[in-house]
Amino acid sequence: MGDRPRVRALLMDADGVTQYPHAGWLTEMARLGGPRFVADAFRHEKTTLTGQADLRELLTALLERDGRDCTADDILQVWYRVELDERMLDLVDRVRAAGVTTALATNQQSYRGGFMLANLPYDEHFDHQFHSFQVGLAKPDPAFFTHIVETLGIAPSEAVFVDDMAVNVRGARRAGLQAVHFAGTDTYGHLRSRLRALGVPGV
Secondary structure, X not given: OOOOOOOOEEEEOOEOOOEEEOOOHHHHHXXXXXXXXHHHHHHHHHOOOOOOOOHHHHHHHHHHHOOOOOOHHHHHHHHOOEEEOHHHHHHHHHXXXXXXXXXXXXXXXXXXXXXXXXXXXXXXXXXXEEEHHHHOOOOOOHHHHHHXXXXXXXXXXXXXXXXXXXXXXXXXXXXXXEEEEOOOOOOHHHXXXXXXXXXXXXX
16 A cells, blocks of 8 residues: 555546536437437537537538538537536545646537637646647547556556546546546445545545
């Protein structure tokens, strides 16, 4: 136990950890875009996460393909609807109060990420926000995590990362970070126990 690195930063994913989609959002997106739209939209979104393709243009092409009368902005408005997990944000606040740097580490395309930066109160809880569209790298690429720890000026082993997707946790570990998989079946208590076991203060 004595040779464990001191935890200097807690990195938290957004979707599935600190925020969740508003109930019914997928149904609404399918209603607007049609039966093929949702799967195609998500596939196209993956190409935009590093900021090198424009999601609005891709969504517009899909809607025109299927003869839909809604706009890409109508779809994006549905995509923006999230509910914050206040209990998770309280946990972040306690860790931050204990002297640990806190950072949001999230894959977002520019429209949704821009909405989050402008409208959600993450800057009240996190010292830094790393959105993939701004970084130019996306999880699970280990380079995404390397960029973060280099920006924070810490060793990878001094950071703990939490994500609901196992593939992203593996990417963080390949970059040398400590990482916790917060699966959909896990509880808030499970997460706190795992963070305490890693030496994260304040949890």
